[in-house]
Amino acid sequence: MKDMAVDNQGKDSAPRYKKFEVHEGIIFCVELSEAMFKEPSDLNKVQLLEILETLLEVMTQAIMTLPGTGIGCFFFQCSREGAKGGIYEFLPLLDVNARSMKKLNDLLDDLKMNVTSMSEQFPFDTTQSSSLETLFILLQEQFLRNVSGQKAYNNKKIFLFTDNDHPRESSDHEVRKRLRKVIDDLDDSFINITPFFVGSKERPFDQSFYSDILKLGARNKTMDGLHKYDGPNTNPISAKLIKTRALRKKEIKRVRFQCPLILNEASDFQVSIKGYTTISHERAGSKYKQVYDHDGLQKEILSHRKYLDANTGEDVTPRVVKVFKFAEVDIELSEDEMARMNRDYSSYESFLRLIGFRDTQRCVFYYNNISNSSFVVPDDSVFEGSIKTMASLFRKLREKQKSAVVWGKLKNNSNPSLYTLTPSNLSDHNEGFYLTRIPFLDEVRKFPPTNFHGSLSGNKTFEQMCKITETLISFFSLRHSYKPSDFRNPTLQKHFELLHDYLLQVEIDPASGSKENLLKKDDTLVKLHQVRAKILESAESDDPTQARLSNYVKAWNSMYNREFNGDTESENAAKKSKK
Known part of the structure; x- marks a missing residue:
């Protein structure tokens, strides 16, 4: 997390950042x-x-x-x-x-x-x-x-x-x-x-x-x-x-970045914003230290990297330089030259500059989501009036269903990129902006080819499968969509459970591998188990009304297997003909 300390001495004095851990x-x-x-x-x-x-x-x-x-x-x-x-x-x-x-x-x-x-x-x-x-x-x-x-x-x-x-x-x-x-x-x-x-x-x-x-x-x-x-x-x-x-x-709330948002560079009109992390990826086993035993005490290892000549074993660390390959030519750039290149973008260590506005439907696409979005709010502690300015911008953008397109970098050592600054919608509990990075042409890759099932979607079997699927969904209460973000990561839970039990000397339960115990630790399995139990209950029922769910599942599986096997046979026949 960062906290910003600003020395207001005009445009030439860029904001200074003071980092501290939460x-x-x-x-x-x-x-x-x-x-x-x-x-x-x-x-x-x-x-x-x-x-x-x-x-x-x-x-x-x-x-x-x-x-x-x-x-x-x-x-x-x-x-x-x-x-x-x-x-x-x-x-x-x-x-x-x-x-x-x-x-x-x-x-x-x-x-x-x-x-x-x-x-x-x-x-x-x-x-x-x-x-x-x-x-x-x-x-x-x-x-x-x-x-x-x-x-x-x-x-x-x-x-x-x-x-x-x-x-x-x-x-x-x-x-x-x-x-x-x-x-x-x-x-x-x-x-x-x-x-x-x-x-x-x-x-x-x-x-x-x-x-x-x-x-x-x-x-x-x-x-x-x-x-x-x-x-x-x-x-x-x-x-x-x-x-x-x-x-x-x-x-x-985890602050990801703090920087000025430059609305008009000519008139030095800018506000200060904070970007909060909305998603973080915790990994099991990634947090550890390397230690060694010293007279019965554990001491942490301090790592130091050396570069050795592959032939002689000589330490060449002081002579190592960084080069960038361009075709067959190696170009050497010093740290000062790299810093000068970064300063060409802006005098600020990190910044966002407004470029223009665009309809949200024409600039925010799910397939452009190449990194985690940040939730952005104004920060009045740096530039007074930031809240009022951003609130006015928020109302206008939401009213016109537009997004702001901005250019800049979120950290001192990162490269500048394009971003969309999109206001949250009416169904969102929080009012603010979502900052999403936009890929450049060089970063866009071709979609993989997919099988075309035009013949399937045009026959009566497909129409029947659609009707059966709609009926199946109606049997379950699916008012709220399944959101993985509402469920705990079972791998992460298991990793720390083992550490917890070892530390507190908790005895291993012989029934730890039972179905009941697994359901307690995996929220996703609970949901699937509930759906499966409802289908099995329907299959065992003598009431024709309650047995409808099981019958529809059997009919759906039968149609799916028939169509899948047909597609597989046609693909195999096509491969044999090519040979």
């Missing part, structure tokens, strides 16, 4: 109550157990995608030994580590084996009331404290779990005032509170108190001098949605 810290903060130790009607387990399982899953996922993420967990209204003012530190805020994961995993195992109970581990004391003011100050100190060998957190979140909608602070006007100031201090420290207010039909959660407190602390002043609300959503949720919401909220 270091996210998340604290689970749980208020104990009688309801937390009970099983709600819509959840087959104790609410507190669901929260702890969610915490372990967040830690597990953080190791896969962001291993430097900090995780902590605190309980308040707790009378356990070691608690101060009713606040118990179960896990201090530290980067994800084996000790914290093992402590939580062992606790969940003990609860599962009935070795201990929730009330023993986290005793709820009705007589002792924890102060929200003290709690939030303590959590702020957790984020701001210095930890040896660990960087400061620059993305800070508090996950607040509670079903208590009327704490004692709600009836004390003076305490409310002090609490508002504390929330303001949290906001000034860029600490965001994400509330999880658990309610039910029998006891709906009244969010008026927290809505008042959190909104006041998260209000932003607009350029017009008015306030707009940009705080957390305080709507209550059902207990069964705790895990789903928490896993979604823990994901951070």
Whole structure:
């Protein structure tokens, strides 16, 4: 992730970029109550157990995608030994580590084996009331404290779990005032509170108190001098949605690039934008270190490359130069000459320059998608007025169904390219632009030849297959399309499960290879299993109406096999005739 520091000294002074890594810290903060130790009607387990399982899953996922993420967990209204003012530190805020994961995993195992109970581990004391003011100050100190060998957190979140909608602070006007100031201090420290207010039909959660407190602390002043609300959503949720919401909220926004968007170079009219990563590719086994044993201690290897003469073995590293081949000629270019070539495009290290506009239907095609798109939003912290300018551009482009065509490069060491800047559509949850790279002529390749099935599409069999296919689809609820992005990568999950079990010394279940266990770990298999089970159920049914699905599947397979075998025979006959 990058942060931009700009020295506004005119056009000749290009923006400077200050790089820093995302270091996210998340604290689970749980208020104990009688309801937390009970099983709600819509959840087959104790609410507190669901929260702890969610915490372990967040830690597990953080190791896969962001291993430097900090995780902590605190309980308040707790009378356990070691608690101060009713606040118990179960896990201090530290980067994800084996000790914290093992402590939580062992606790969940003990609860599962009935070795201990929730009330023993986290005793709820009705007589002792924890102060929200003290709690939030303590959590702020957790984020701001210095930890040896660990960087400061620059993305800070508090996950607040509670079903208590009327704490004692709600009836004390003076305490409310002090609490508002504390929330303001949290906001000034860029600490965001994400509330999880658990309610039910029998006891709906009244969010008026927290809505008042959190909104006041998260209000932003607009350029017009008015306030707009940009705080957390305080709507209550059902207990069964705790895990789903928490896993979604823990994901951070990953900044891919920051650069100026030059709208008119002659008048030096430009805005600043940020591009967020929408898709990243995590690979199993790609994150590792090479170490060696030194007196019983593991030390990391520092690699150094040397170039040796193939005949004599002489070290020729100082004399190695980079050459570019042009026909039979080798052209040598120094680093200064390469940098001069890059400066010919623009004086900026990274930039995007507006070229013009074009109808979206005529410039955005699926077959032109040669790299991941970025989600682009304005950045007012560099050039003031960027939000207003980009908002106006967004409205006009969406109204006219056009896209902006821009030229530039996203990083200092990348080559300039053409991009389309397309506004998000009405069905998109986010409002912004999608930046998609356009291929040049040199990058476009010919499509492979495909078999022409003109004879098939013109006969009655094909028409029958279309009708049967439409009928088959109607048997399933396919209102929402199958999106692979909504499903976990089974290879990645298995890789980290093995590491997790080795680290925490989890015994291998003899039934780990069973169908039931595989379905738990592969979301795609679950979907396929559900479709298959419905077809088999139809085949075993004596009811003619329910058996229709199975009969249609048999008819479809019969037609497909007949046509496929016919095509295969004709292709083989054509090959023999050529011989």
